[in-house]
Amino acid sequence: MMPNLQDHDTFYRTFNWQKERDKLAGLPNGKGLNIAFEAVERHAGGPLNDTVALRWLRKDKSVEEVTYSDLQKRTSQFANVLEHLGVAKGNTVFSFAGRIPELYIVALGTLKKTAVFCPLFSVFGPEPVWQRLSRGNAKVLVTTTALFNKTVQQILDRLPSLQYILLTDTETNLSERVLSLPGLMKNASDQFTIPPTDPETPALLHFTSGTTGMPKGALHVHQAILTHYATGKYVLDFHPGDIFWCTADPGWVTGTSYGIIAPLVNGVTNIVDEEEFDAARWYSILEKQKVNVWYTAPTAIRRLMRMDIRPREQYDLKNLRLMLSVGEPLHADAVVWCQKTFEVPVLDNWWQTETGGIMIANFASLPVKPGSMGKPLPGVEATIAEVSETGIQIITEAGKQGNLVLKKGFPSMFRAYLNDEERYNKCFRGDWYITGDLAKKDADGYFWFVGRADDIIKTSGHMVGPFEVESTLTQHPAVAEAAVIGKPDPNIGELVKAFVVLKNGNAANDDLKLDIIAFARKKMGPAVAPKELSFVENLPKTKSGKILRRLLKARELGLPEGDLSTLEQG
Ligand code: ATP
Ligand code: MG
Numbered sequence: 001m002m003p004n005l006q007d008h009d010t011f012y013r014t015f016n017w018q019k020e021r022d023k024l025a026g027l028p029n030g031k032g033l034n035i036a037f038e039a040v041e042r043h044a045g046g047p048l049n050d051t052v053a054l055r056w057l058r059k060d061k062s063v064e065e066v067t068y069s070d071l072q073k074r075t076s077q078f079a080n081v082l083e084h085l086g087v088a089k090g091n092t093v094f095s096f097a098g099r100i101p102e103l104y105i106v107a108l109g110t111l112k113k114t115a116v117f118c119p120l121f122s123v124f125g126p127e128p129v130w131q132r133l134s135r136g137n138a139k140v141l142v143t144t145t146a147l148f149n150k151t152v153q154q155i156l157d158r159l160p161s162l163q164y165i166l167l168t169d170t171e172t173n174l175s176e177r178v179l180s181l182p183g184l185m186k187n188a189s190d191q192f193t194i195p196p197t198d199p200e201t202p203a204l205l206h207f208t209s210g211t212t213g214m215p216k217g218a219l220h221v222h223q224a225i226l227t228h229y230a231t232g233k234y235v236l237d238f239h240p241g242d243i244f245w246c247t248a249d250p251g252w253v254t255g256t257s258y259g260i261i262a263p264l265v266n267g268v269t270n271i272v273d274e275e276e277f278d279a280a281r282w283y284s285i286l287e288k289q290k291v292n293v294w295y296t297a298p299t300a301i302r303r304l305m306r307m308d309i310r311p312r313e314q315y316d317l318k319n320l321r322l323m324l325s326v327g328e329p330l331h332a333d334a335v336v337w338c339q340k341t342f343e344v345p346v347l348d349n350w351w352q353t354e355t356g357g358i359m360i361a362n363f364a365s366l367p368v369k370p371g372s373m374g375k376p377l378p379g380v381e382a383t384i385a386e387v388s389e390t391g392i393q394i395i396t397e398a399g400k401q402g403n404l405v406l407k408k409g410f411p412s413m414f415r416a417y418l419n420d421e422e423r424y425n426k427c428f429r430g431d432w433y434i435t436g437d438l439a440k441k442d443a444d445g446y447f448w449f450v451g452r453a454d455d456i457i458k459t460s461g462h463m464v465g466p467f468e469v470e471s472t473l474t475q476h477p478a479v480a481e482a483a484v485i486g487k488p489d490p491n492i493g494e495l496v497k498a499f500v501v502l503k504n505g506n507a508a509n510d511d512l513k514l515d516i517i518a519f520a521r522k523k524m525g526p527a528v529a530p531k532e533l534s535f536v537e538n539l540p541k542t543k544s545g546k547i548l549r550r551l552l553k554a555r556e557l558g559l560p561e562g563d564l565s566t567l568e569q570g
Pocket of ligand 2: 208352
């Protein structure tokens with residue numbers, strides 16, 4: 001099948017966002033641009049009416065299908081529920097639930113109503129939920145009875161502006177504040193006219209993963225749909241009739257931008273799996289659901305790599321055409337493993353909560369350089385620069401490391417950090433947004449991730465990105481996963497310290513430790529290779545599966561772990 005984008009560099013030169021806008025409908029009579037209209041109404045009113053929009057796989061493997069036409073009706077009902085409850089434009093509606101159909105209906109119904117949708121990951125404990133609801137000034141929360149009892153009830157007193165809690169799975173109202181969602185839906189009309197929506201209307205509030213500190217709330221507007229549409233088409237390479245599966249939970253930006261919006265706006269069928277990671281279940285989903293395009297994350301790929309399953313031999317994966325990864329660096333060894341194991345291209349791509357959608361990517365039509373995150377999306381200007389207090393200096397020399405910066409002007413750029421204008425302003429130098437990541441650009445225009453600016457290690461006059469050390473360590477046959485930090489050292493500034501998880505069947509002893517260090521020294525040179533190495537059972541990770549280097553560092557130095565333990569592991 002021919003990729004939608006066949007010649008990246010030419011398309012990049014001629015691209016403009018208006019052309020993508022022209023491919024969408026816009027609200028009737030020029031009344032603006034609304035994400036839910038493009039993702040749902042447009043298809044429900046056209047030839048995709050009966051196409052399955054969401055195919056939901058329950059824990060027990062039974063299946064519920066929702067067509068575009070069903071989705072239109074149910075999201076309209078929910079928009080009417082919000083209307084009935086007095087929710088106004090710009091109010092925030094939160095969801096706190098596992099991957100159940102209501103979550104998807106609530107998200108899109110909220111957007112129809114021009115309220116702001118904010119998803120919360122269902123494994124959060126009471127503190128992280130409270131933090132986010134109060135900071136986001138939640139007016140309505142949709143959750144399940146189980147999560148209400150376990151987590152929400154105990155923080156209700158501390159949430160005076162939260163007017164309504166809607167329970168997805170009960171027929172009766174518990175109080176004037178805690179209501180039955182099915183009861184409200186039953187009485188709501190399935191006809192709803194989306195109000196005029198200026199493209200700059202706030203639509204989505206997403207909290208970052210909290211890898212480098214307290215999670216930040218990033219606010220996005222309806223216009224972001226253009227990025228979701230274009231990346232769905234040119235990076236995920238959606239074709240009519242495709243079956244798509246994004247394994248990210250909508251509690252994170254990937255699970256909303258690509259687990260809800262991008263597949264729907266492109267009119268494909270979106271698989272939603274209620275269950276958590278399980279290798280055998282995942283492979284059988286790829287087979288039975290005939291998945292064509294699969295978007296997942298390095299943490300999941302690493303788990304698959306650790307298992308002794310040969311998917312191509314045990315499962316029929318002939319429908320799989322493309323595999324993509326985001327969230328953390330996908331080391332070259334993992335790219336090679338995926339290509340060998342699945343016999344399809346695996347496309348690493350880079351973006352952040354703040355950018356709302358994919359910014360730098362490998363493309364189906366471009367050769368993949370394993371370990372590189374690819375080239376900028378057409379319509380996005382990315383470059384490497386030195387950053388000072390007042391401005392930036394673009395680095396033109398190929399291969400030189402610097403800050404990864406993006407030029408303002410693409411539709412899905414965040415418009416604010418919640419209640420933190422100062423921090424927002426600090427991210428910009430004129431039109432340039434400072435991503436906080438370090439990277440390099442090679443002579444062919446491919447970008448290579450170096451690390452987060454905060455994580456960079458200064459050792460004996462060298463600047464070392466943890467990622468390059470980690471990707472070398474994982475090439476050692478005994479190493480499953482690695483994380484690297486800088487540990488203050490009076491002689492050399494910081495010394496490179498590695499934490500290593502071994503593959504099953506390897507004994508953690510001093511010989512192996514020396515062998516791994518020697519392996520790294522040989523590959524990287526003694527200045528950059530780890531001087532210390534500890535074996536660990538697991539690496540600490542955020543709820544979304546990212547390595548928490550700051551926690552490793554705090555533990556190593558005996559510093560307080562800060563708000564982290566309550567926030568991300570609560
Ligand atoms: P916080 O901002 O709260 O510290 P976070 O940055 O991890 O958390 P996200 O917005 O979910 O929150 O993650 C975006 C970051 O993840 C990027 O800035 C980058 O550091 C990392 N990342 C994402 N994709 C890739 C990739 N393909 N390669 C390397 N790093 C990636
Ligand atoms: Mg970040």
